[in-house]
Amino acid sequence: MKNSLIIEETNDTPKIILDKLNGVFEISGRSLPENAVKFYSPVLKWMEEYIVTPNQATHFEFKLDYFNSASTKKLFEVITILEKLSSNSLPVTVIWYHTKDDELIRNRGLEIKEMVELPFEVKMY
Amino acid sequence: MVLDIYGFYDKMEQNNIMLSFKGDITSDLLTSILQIMEAKLDNWQEEPKVKKKVYNVLVECLQNLYHHMDEMSPNQDDKIRSAIFMIGKIDGQYNIITGNYIKNENIPNLQKLLEDINLLSKEELKEYYKAVLNNGEMSLKGGGGLGMIDIARKTGGKLQFHFTPVDDNYSFFSLNINISQ
Numbered sequence: 538m539k540n541s542l543i544i545e546e547t548n549d550t551p552k553i554i555l556d557k558l559n560g561v562f563e564i565s566g567r568s569l570p571e572n573a574v575k576f577y578s579p580v581l582k583w584m585e586e587y588i589v590t591p592n593q594a595t596h597f598e599f600k601l602d603y604f605n606s607a608s609t610k611k612l613f614e615v616i617t618i619l620e621k622l623s624s625n626s627l628p629v630t631v632i633w634y635h636t637k638d639d640e641l642i643r644n645r646g647l648e649i650k651e652m653v654e655l656p657f658e659v660k661m662y
Numbered sequence: 663m664v665l666d667i668y669g670f671y672d673k674m675e676q677n678n679i680m681l682s683f684k685g686d687i688t689s690d691l692l693t694s695i696l697q698i699m700e701a702k703l704d705n706w707q708e709e710p711k712v713k714k715k716v717y718n719v720l721v722e723c724l725q726n727l728y729h730h731m732d733e734m735s736p737n738q739d740d741k742i743r744s745a746i747f748m749i750g751k752i753d754g755q756y757n758i759i760t761g762n763y764i765k766n767e768n769i770p771n772l773q774k775l776l777e778d779i780n781l782l783s784k785e786e787l788k789e790y791y792k793a794v795l796n797n798g799e800m801s802l803k804g805g806g807g808l809g810m811i812d813i814a815r816k817t818g819g820k821l822q823f824h825f826t827p828v829d830d831n832y833s834f835f836s837l838n839i840n841i842s843q
Contacts, residue, residue, distance in 0.1 A: 548693060569696075569721055571689055571728055574800050603714070605721050606808035613795050638710045641718060641816070652792060 538586035542579060550576055551601065555583050560592055564612070565600035573607035581614055588622040595622060600634040600662070601642060609645065616653055623655035631657045674750075677757075682748040687727045695724060699749065712843050716756050719816050719841055720749070722809045723758050729803045731762035734832050756841040764835040769825055772835070779810055780820045787815050817841050 541559075546552035551566035570576040597619055604612065616631060623629040633646035646659040674682065681698065683691070699720055703713045727745050734742040745762035764772065782790060791811050800806055814821055822838040 548697075569725075571692070571725055572803065573806065603718065603721070605718075605725060606812040607725075607800070607806040609808060609812075610795055610798075610800065610806035614798065639714060640711065641714055648788070648792065652796065 538583065538590075542583040544580075551604075553580055555580070555587070557587060557592060560594075560596065562595060562597040563600065564615070565598075567602050568604035568608035568612070570605075570608065573605070573611045577608070577611035577614070581611070581618070584615055584618045588618060588625075591622055591627055594628040594630075595619065596630050596632075598632045598634065599646075602636075602639075613649060613652075616649060616655075616657075620653050620655045629655050631655060633657065633659045634662045635659065637661055674748075677748075677750050678752050679748050679750040682746070684744065684746045686743045687724070687731060687745050687747070689728070692724050692728055695747070696720065709843075712756075712841075715816055715843075716841055719758060719813055719839060722813050722816075723747070723760050723837070723839065725805070726809050727760055727762055729801075729805050730764075732765045732768065732832070734763040734828070736829070754843060758839045758841070759836065761834055761836040763828065763832050764825070766827075766831055766833055769833060769835075773823075773825070775810060776821050776823050779814045782814075784815075784818070787811060791815060813839060 541556040542553065543556070544550070544553040546566045549567060549569040551564050551568045554561050554563045556562070564580075568576075597615075599612065601612075619629050619631060633642075633649070635642040635646060643659060643661075646657075650657040650659060680702065681695070683695065685691075696717070700717060703716060708716070724747065727747065731743070731745045734744075736742065742763070745760065747761075748757075748759040750757045750759075779787070779790075791808065794807050794811060810821065817839055819840055819842065822840075824836050826834040826836070828834055
């Protein structure tokens with residue numbers, strides 16, 4: 538597996554940093570791809586490979602402005618992969634950021650938190 | 663026949679339509695419409711909360727059209743790939759209207775989905791949303807089956823829809839969504 542997967546931000550897709558060497562894992566910006574399956578397929582593949590030989594600790598951040606419903610499903614899959622890693626007793630933390638007024642993103646984060654079993658913090662920035 | 667353009671204009675004016683489009687819904691068009699609407703919402707200095715909601719619902723509506731509109735073949739030679747989209751604002755309430763051809767055979771599933779969603783309470787919608795989010799199924803077109811549930815949750819109202827028969831094979835599906843603030 539490659540040590541990192543970096544995807545630059547566009548108008549309708551987020552910036553993705555999956556950097557094993559530097560321990561940076563982040564999805565930020567807007568996620569509105571018409572085909573979320575296609576866009577997230579390399580991300581999910583990388584994550585599945587990462588959890589086979591993971592770092593001692595993994596800190597993952599979501600910092601999104603907008604995402605469509607299909608992306609929600611894919612983001613949830615990313616979190617499910619992290620949940621698998623977490624159950625292997627390696628520390629995993631997830632921070633789901635939202636801006637002050639953004640109830641939609643905040644509520645979505647709180648719902649996802651209810652659905653998964655891993656340290657998951659919903660935080661304002 | 664002379665097109666009654668004033669008639670069109672007047673109807674749109676009465677319904678406070680701020681943007682409308684009829685034609686093929688392409689990926690580029692989606693991007694353009696979203697950019698225009700985002701600029702308009704910014705211009706009107708719409709509250710961030712309202713702006714987010716309207717923008718989010720718009721994305722779902724337009725992507726629904728993009729993924730689900732059926733090509734209409736009135737005869738063997740012709741194919742019409744076309745839909746209609748409008749957004750208006752009346753009494754501070756945003757209105758999104760979409761219309762597209764649908765094969766009659768596809769009506770029952772869609773109708774059932776919309777009727778089911780309309781029967782659910784806020785709490786039940788949330789549970790339904792979570793169940794679909796959790797099932798991991800994705801369509802060939804890359805959708806996740808969450809679109810309509812998401813729209814219903816974000817607008818908090820009932821989905822108004824109608825199927826108008828066109829011919830033996832096709833109907834026209836219209837959806838009217840009100841976004842209360």
